[in-house]
Amino acid sequence: MKSKILQLLKDSDGYVSGEEISKVLGVSRTAIWKVISHLKEEGYVIESVTKKGYLLQETPDLLTEDEILYHLKTKWLGRKIVHYHQIDSTNKEAKKLAASGEKEGTIVISEEQLAGRGRLGRTWISPAGTGIWMSVILRPSIAPTDASKITLLAGLAVCEGIKEATGLPVQIKWPNDLVLHNKKICGILTEMSAEMEKINYIILGIGINVNTDSFPEDLKNTATSLKIEGEKEYDRKEIVKAILMYLEQYYELYMKNQDMEDLLEKYKNHCLTLGKEVKIIHRNEEFIGKAVDLSKEGELMVEKQDGQVITVFSGEVSV
Ligand code: BTN
Structure with a gap:
């Protein structure tokens, strides 16, 4: 009932009377009043005026299920959101849920x-209310060896989602770091549980620095936020909704075609790495080369200084 009352308030241009809510939802005025008090406790600013009704004046800046589901355009992705104010790691929680049977498409988000x-055992700084820290549960019926393609398409979807919601010129640093003006604004940590031939689940952990004001000294030169670069605050909910829309679309496309061709064409348009000199640290070998293309599988094709072209899938790339 809370979501429905909230929706009525959001959809209205002005006051919504208790009588109207009671008629539409078939609930008592006292029940409505209780929900309104609860919403106020959550941070919604709602004016109540005798004979006029209720007016929603302000919505809290929170990534709750109610906020994300409102006008969300997806069919199944993000239709269930598990929201926390504080948690150790959303990936850890999503893994627990997935292991106990949670369905594909459920998302864990924490303020x-x-x-x-982060990747490679690093920590990921995730201060309260300034970023998007979320984990998506997926259960693709593909071979475990193809899981890295989900990581690539996630990078593409997050890139396009952020671009659409903010208008900022975000780029992908292969395979799936997102950068803005050459500094990192988003990282994706993919974790998987699989058997030889079958994936049980994949957790896509997405971290985006949205309204972060500053970074510790050791990260300042390499990390940034949308706010620092765009010089304004951005609406986190709108970014989440746009990302979910692209992610569902691209995931479905890949599952349907079982190939990356169309997606890689889009990916290449946003990829900052192609054409650049890259330093690759791959299987303990370090070398410099030029990133010349992506293979059909999404591997990075790197021309070494001796002219030999090799393909790299995972590994660390620095431009
Ligand atoms: C990277 O190192 O680039 C990946 C960073 C991934 C961070 C996200 S934030 C949400 C999710 N929960 C985690 O603990 N990590 C991922």
Whole structure:
């Protein structure tokens, strides 16, 4: 009932009377009043005026299920959101849920992470209310060896989602770091549980620095936020909704075609790495080369200084 009352308030240009809500939802005025008090406790600013009704004046800046579901255009992705104010890591929680049978498409989001995890065992700083710290549960019926393609298409979807919601010129640094003006604004940590031939689940952990004001000294030169670069605050909810829309679309496209051709064409348009000199640290070998193309599988094709072209799938690339 809370979501429905909220929706009525959001959809209205002015006051909504208790009588109207009671008629539409078939609930008592006292029940409505209780929900309104609850919403106020959550941070919604709602004016109540005798004989006029209720007016929604302000919505809290929170990534709750009610906020994300409102006008969300997806069919199944993000239709269930598990929201926390504080948690150790959304990936850890999503893994627990997935292991106990949670369905594909469910998302765990937290306003703050106390032990956010990055790739290669690094920590991911996730302060309260300033970023998007979320994990998506997927159960693709593909071979475990193809899982890295989900990571690539996630990078593309997040890039396009952020671009659409903010208008900022975000780029992808292969395979799936997102950068703005050459500094990192988003990282994706993909974790998988699989058997030889079958994936049980994939957790896509997405961390985006949205309204972060500053970074610690050791990260200042390499990390940034949308706010620092765009010089204004951005609406986190709108970014999440746009990302979910692209992610569902691209995931469905890949699952349907079982190939990356169309997606890689889009990916290449946003990819900052292609054409650049890159340093690759791959299987303990370090070398410099030029990133010349992506293979059909999404591997980076790198021309070494001796002219030999090799393909790299995972590994660390610095431009
Ligand atoms: C990277 O190192 O580039 C990946 C960073 C991934 C961070 C996100 S934030 C949400 C999710 N939960 C985590 O603990 N990590 C991922």
